[in-house]
Amino acid sequence: MFLPPVIFVALAALFFFGVGRDDRDALPSMLIGKPAPTLAVEPLDGQIFGDAVLRQGEVTLVNFWASWCGPCRDEHPLLAALAGDGVAIYGVNYKDKPANALRFLDQLGNPYEGIAADPAGRTAIEWGVYGVPETFVLDGQGRVVLRHPGPLTQAVIETSLRPAMERAAAAE
Secondary structure: OHHHHHHHHHHHHHHHHOOOOOHHHHOOOOEOOOOOOOOOOOOOOOOOOOOOHHHHOOOOOEEEEEOOOOOHHHHHHHHHHHHHHOOEEEEEOOOOOOHHHHHHHHOOOOOEEEEEOOOOOHHEEEEEEOOOOOEEEEEOEEEEEEEEEEEOOOHHHHHHHHHHHHHHHHHO
């Protein structure tokens, strides 16, 4: 007789405490500390960057994004601000139509030093991308220091991204 209410309270408690958790770390990257995978990307409007640019001796961000991605639109002003601060950001457009991707950049501005397209999503698979947006911090040797799944926020930039960039710069 008392068992159903006890089970209900236990499940309600699990749900209540589980909803408030930030499980971004539950999807860890196997790439941390390892060289970034090879880029198998295509040009986007004649622009492309390759593996050498990711190993040019400076801390670099690689941002996977798409025009159809609402959170990508939300984080875009923060990427522009980082670029304005001199952060090297390279964008990989994920499973998108080139015309839509270029329209997105025309409307919101282009914070990327280089952009490329991953129309089939093969590069994203190699990088362990679960969905867009995702941002990676690479050290000057092209090793992955941080993977951040989901949109960047000011809090994420201050508590996670910038400290990872500082660690990456100190390791060089």
